[in-house]
Amino acid sequence: MVESFIITIDGLASSGKSTIAKMLASKLNFYLLESGSLYRLVTYWFLNYFKNQENPLEEIEKLFKEVKIDLTSKGTLIYWKNRFLKEELRSKEVEEWVSKISSLKEVRNFLTSYMRELTWDKNLVAEGRDMGSVVFPWARFKIFLTAKEEIRARRRHGELTLKEKRSYEEILKNLKERDELDSTREVSPLVIPEGAYLIDTSYLSPEEVLEKILRLIKNYEE
Numbered sequence: 001m002v003e004s005f006i007i008t009i010d011g012l013a014s015s016g017k018s019t020i021a022k023m024l025a026s027k028l029n030f031y032l033l034e035s036g037s038l039y040r041l042v043t044y045w046f047l048n049y050f051k052n053q054e055n056p057l058e059e060i061e062k063l064f065k066e067v068k069i070d071l072t073s074k075g076t077l078i079y080w081k082n083r084f085l086k087e088e089l090r091s092k093e094v095e096e097w098v099s100k101i102s103s104l105k106e107v108r109n110f111l112t113s114y115m116r117e118l119t120w121d122k123n124l125v126a127e128g129r130d131m132g133s134v135v136f137p138w139a140r141f142k143i144f145l146t147a148k149e150e151i152r153a154r155r156r157h158g159e160l161t162l163k164e165k166r167s168y169e170e171i172l173k174n175l176k177e178r179d180e181l182d183s184t185r186e187v188s189p190l191v192i193p194e195g196a197y198l199i200d201t202s203y204l205s206p207e208e209v210l211e212k213i214l215r216l217i218k219n220y221e222e
Contacts, residue, residue, distance in 0.1 A: 008132035011145030035128030132193030
């Protein structure tokens, strides 16, 4: 295995993974892999352009021949047909379907291999739901974030734009369904990776979580 420093941040939906991963990658000047963006991309494609019902893998391979993925310390940037995709991947429809599409064996196997190739020989912060358990089990440092359901639902509710606004009750229901799907799917279920540090972010600010992780990394290196 190529010697690089990989930090994985896994956890429940809206537990703070994306925010903390961006802050940490920026602080360390590491590349940032937002795996959720890639799963949302596939979900967006399946919902809008999927044609081959018999061979979903062929559809995924076709998609990734057409997209450009740029890894930066600020995020994973996705371009399709010279168009930057962002809001499309956060639509209500994608939000409702991403866990179901992500549970497909063909999708997870393809993206696991793809993400490993994409990040080969890079110092990396990888954020998602199976980064430390499946995609990068050899990562040198693993974090798992959790938070109370009600707090996660409030966070998600606050993140949505006025155009996308949904009720707190609807978001809480969606989070519970995603937790269930993510933790019980047959392929790469959401688990706490072996050796991971568990951090409850319920009553911590992003800055406090970041500081805690930086202290853990410092102690690890010493």
